[in-house]
Amino acid sequence: MAQHINPSKARTGVPGLDDILIGGLAQERVFLLEGTPGTGKTTIALRFLIEGVRAGEKGLYITLSETETELRQTAESHGWSLDGIEIFEVVPPESLLDAEQQQSLLYASDLELGETANLIFDKVEKTKAERVVLDSLSEIRLLAQSSLRYRRQILALKHYFARHKSTVLLLDDLTTETNDKTVHSVAHGVIRLEEMSPDYGAERRRLRVVKYRAQGFRGGFHDFSIRQGGAIVFPRLVAAEHRRAISRAQMKTGLPGFDKLLGGGIEGGSSTVVVGPSGSGKSLICLQFIRETIRNGGKAAMFIFDEEMGLLVDRAKPLGFDLAAMRDCGKLSITQLDAAELSPGEFAHTIREAIKDPAVKTVVIDSLNGFQASMPQENSLLLHMHEMLQYMNRQGVSTFLTVAQAGFMGDMKSPIDVTYLADAVIMLRFFEAKGSVRRALSVVKKRTGFHEDTIREFWIKNGLQIGEPLTNFQGVLRGVPWLAPDTPVSASPDGA
Numbered sequence: 001m002a003q004h005i006n007p008s009k010a011r012t013g014v015p016g017l018d019d020i021l022i023g024g025l026a027q028e029r030v031f032l033l034e035g036t037p038g039t040g041k042t043t044i045a046l047r048f049l050i051e052g053v054r055a056g057e058k059g060l061y062i063t064l065s066e067t068e069t070e071l072r073q074t075a076e077s078h079g080w081s082l083d084g085i086e087i088f089e090v091v092p093p094e095s096l097l098d099a100e101q102q103q104s105l106l107y108a109s110d111l112e113l114g115e116t117a118n119l120i121f122d123k124v125e126k127t128k129a130e131r132v133v134l135d136s137l138s139e140i141r142l143l144a145q146s147s148l149r150y151r152r153q154i155l156a157l158k159h160y161f162a163r164h165k166s167t168v169l170l171l172d173d174l175t176t177e178t179n180d181k182t183v184h185s186v187a188h189g190v191i192r193l194e195e196m197s198p199d200y201g202a203e204r205r206r207l208r209v210v211k212y213r214a215q216g217f218r219g220g221f222h223d224f225s226i227r228q229g230g231a232i233v234f235p236r237l238v239a240a241e242h243r244r245a246i247s248r249a250q251m252k253t254g255l256p257g258f259d260k261l262l263g264g265g266i267e268g269g270s271s272t273v274v275v276g277p278s279g280s281g282k283s284l285i286c287l288q289f290i291r292e293t294i295r296n297g298g299k300a301a302m303f304i305f306d307e308e309m310g311l312l313v314d315r316a317k318p319l320g321f322d323l324a325a326m327r328d329c330g331k332l333s334i335t336q337l338d339a340a341e342l343s344p345g346e347f348a349h350t351i352r353e354a355i356k357d358p359a360v361k362t363v364v365i366d367s368l369n370g371f372q373a374s375m376p377q378e379n380s381l382l383l384h385m386h387e388m389l390q391y392m393n394r395q396g397v398s399t400f401l402t403v404a405q406a407g408f409m410g411d412m413k414s415p416i417d418v419t420y421l422a423d424a425v426i427m428l429r430f431f432e433a434k435g436s437v438r439r440a441l442s443v444v445k446k447r448t449g450f451h452e453d454t455i456r457e458f459w460i461k462n463g464l465q466i467g468e469p470l471t472n473f474q475g476v477l478r479g480v481p482w483l484a485p486d487t488p489v490s491a492s493p494d495g496a
Helices: 041-054 068-077 108-127 137-144 147-163 182-186 256-261 282-295 309-319 323-328 344-354 368-373 381-394
Strands: 030-034 059-063 085-089 131-135 167-172 189-196 204-212 222-227 230-234 271-277 299-304 332-336 360-366 398-405 424-433 436-446 455-460 464-469
Touching (some): 030 147, 030 182, 041 068, 041 085, 041 131, 041 167, 041 230, 068 085, 108 137, 108 147, 137 147, 137 167, 147 182, 256 455, 271 381, 282 299, 282 360, 282 424, 299 344, 368 381, 368 398
Parallel strands (some): 030 167, 059 131, 131 167, 271 398, 271 424, 299 360
Antiparallel strands (some): 424 436
């Protein structure tokens, strides 16, 4: 969906977050940014103030927990300058720290809460700040000691900031009374940050807009990461929001036998699953489509999870696929992905960036097993895949996914069944004949038109070579076929 920027919005400056917020934060309102320690609240808050300076607005960071030195070190780690932003450390008056001068008729917390509020109000008055960050509400909650006093204090802060026309970001680290929703009811909007620790691999972060008054926003969870340079949010992909005028011309494979099997070829803007055991030739089938795309003047993108990129390039060249040359001339992009470091949202974002070029006509994901490994504790793999495939189809991109099945012959099972999502399914099999192991290929599904229902033998030698239909065999797909007596077996090109 196109992002409509409202001039009355305060942009956060965090890539992807303004898209989720449909332009940013409403000006002169109070927002809550909550999350446990380490989720990225300070990083996002500093970026919010830096974006304000770029827009010509004064910024004020009020901290009750971190020191100014710590905040400046955080900014330096991201390469940021805090020029134009004032950092105000709120510390209790010395009299409250001196036991001899403490008043005995009033609780120290009563005095400290009042003093803290006055210090905050005075600082805002002096700086005339248009963007304010208050870090964190947990300290104010502790000083208030009761829900009633805490709510009254939050309301006082809200009304004060409204009079001074400030856009405010309140930070809450959820370290005390996490079930207290006081600020949720008072704030104009609420953004919640979460951090998850999978059994293996780096931590995963995601955020969700819990509330935004009188404003639409992108609902649900959105993955985000923190890198040098700040936070990057990956808005959840909604395929229905993206559509491009496309032509669905049929794409040939360059192999006559394969084209016959496919009923002429693969339609543009469709999705194909290539399924088979390890080593059966799934990647090479996909490389064949990549080469033909480039021969016809298009571009291709390949995302590999399982194989090391250099090994793939070296292995493919003797078979007639010069991937390095395709890459060097700008026709092919190959991206190596680390399943242990990647979130589904980031992967979808990476694909979207790759196909922004309308010349990209083919995308290969090798393999779906690796993509599944990148989200072992996620329960929505099929939903992610559905949105990605629908998105690429609507962009006119032909998508090829490889799926490795467990086992080599006989009853083989896939780790996940995505065949119902795909427009076409190409099945590869090993089978035994006359004492040698051979490969077979069949098209078991094609939504967009006629295809052969035969099984053809193929060989990997100087590229792919497709044979005639195996009409005299029974049980090829089970791996141990039966051949009628006295039926000749065609020899493969290597003499087997």
